[in-house]
Ligand SMILES: Nc1ncnc2c1ncn2[C@@H]1O[C@H](COP(=O)(O)OP(=O)(O)O)[C@@H](O)[C@H]1O
């Protein structure tokens with residue numbers, strides 16, 4: 001970070017100030033996309049390529065969290081409905097928005113947090129298997145509706161949308177739900193037609209416009225994943241550089257389409273060069289159809 005930033009107030013993407021010990025705030029990446037689009041697989045690949053997957057949880061620089069941990073607890077009547085496949089888990093009301101927001105805020109403040117796992121067989125949060133999220137440099141938060149709630153959307157430094165066609169998603173969801181989530185074929189198809197598909201069209205798909213980067217074909221798009229991995233590497237290197245304040249928000253919260261207005265005086269030269277490299281690569285990949293970069297920046301947010 002250049003001297004020009006000394007004494008600046010460090011801020012989260014939503015404008016909240018960070019002070020003192022809180023400056024080791026992680027770079028928060030939102031990963032949205034329809035069911036079975038490959039969100040978890042993309043996150044897993046990113047973690048693997050960064051050598052994080054095999055690392056002890058307490059030591060990881062990059063961690064991934066699922067929005068499923070923020071489903072709200074169901075009433076007895078809702079549980080009964082869910083067991084018959086009659087509860088809509090794809091509607092925004094199925095999530096605990098406040099808890100999700102507070103937890104992400106805690107993470108951005110560099111705090112250790114505990115979140116429950118999720119058990120699809122019982123449609124309930126799994127408090128027996130709490131996940132401890134240790135402070136990290138980069139946090140990936142993935143889920144179908146991570147860009148739906150404006151307050152939460154504004155917390156992300158970077159927003160990725162995994163864009164896989166709906167036939168492929170359904171073809172992947174069916175075996176996954178049968179083999180891993182304890183469902184039968186009829187129930188999967190009925191739930192898909194009754195809730196999943198209409199909710200995708202109403203709530204998830206429209207959030208694609210908020211993405212900074214759209215990844216066609218999900219985890220198959222190795223070019224896009226390599227680029228994102230390289231970008232995160234640049235971050236991690238920049239953060240560990242002597243003299244860096246460690247504040248990712250100042251590094252990342254920028255409009256690359258307008259990056260021509262920023263000169264090396266704004267950042268250290270290493271950071272500036274990393275941004276330029278990223279920007280150039282994005283333009284090239286965009287032209288090759290591997291990546292859509294910031295396509296809808298000017299659309300209204302609602
Ligand atoms: N590129 C891919 N090729 C083949 N199968 C895939 C691919 N990406 C994901 N899958 C499979 O599809 C299913 C859904 O993928 P997942 O990453 O869990 O999606 P999401 O997190 O978006 O629901 C999983 O069984 C996963 O193994």
Ligand SMILES: Nc1ccn([C@@H]2O[C@H](COP(=O)(O)O)[C@@H](O)[C@H]2O)c(=O)n1
Pocket residue numbers: 034035036039089090119120122123124143144196
């Ligand atoms: N008890 C539950 C909770 C969620 N679902 C479905 O999971 C989908 C979201 O997870 P992905 O990994 O597919 O993104 C969502 O479409 C819900 O329908 C469920 O079936 N049961």
